[in-house]
Amino acid sequence: FLVVYTHLDPQRLDQCTRSPWFQLRIPNFAQSLVDCNLLGAATVVLQCTDPVDYSRALQVADRANDQLMDVAEFIWDANIAEFTQHAQCATEAERPVALAAFFQWLCSQNIPLK
Secondary structure (H helix, E strand, O other), rough: OOEEEEEEEHHHHHHHHHHHHHHHHHHHHHHHHHHHOHHHHHHHHOOOOOOOOOHHHOOOOOOHHHHHHHHHHHHOOHHHHHHHOOOOOOOOHHHHHHHHHHHHHHHHOOOOOO
């Protein structure tokens, strides 16, 4: 849906992920990623919640271990970046570009999400 609706345009994608419609779907989307053993990707998705659900995001990040290296450039939340100890994370201002890059990366993984 996000790819078709936003064409991965950073600004449209950012607006869409902040919408109430998407916010309601974040927990299920993140769980689908966890079920596919993509804990790093689930951590990225969980930082989209408004406000960030740190209890869930940090729990998943803690289990992600090496997978966080694959997605570190897509993490913009300072608290999650600090928790995961990844210095090369994006900033909040870079969120739209990081989201677009993340969803491009996610699409390239050919994951059968539920």
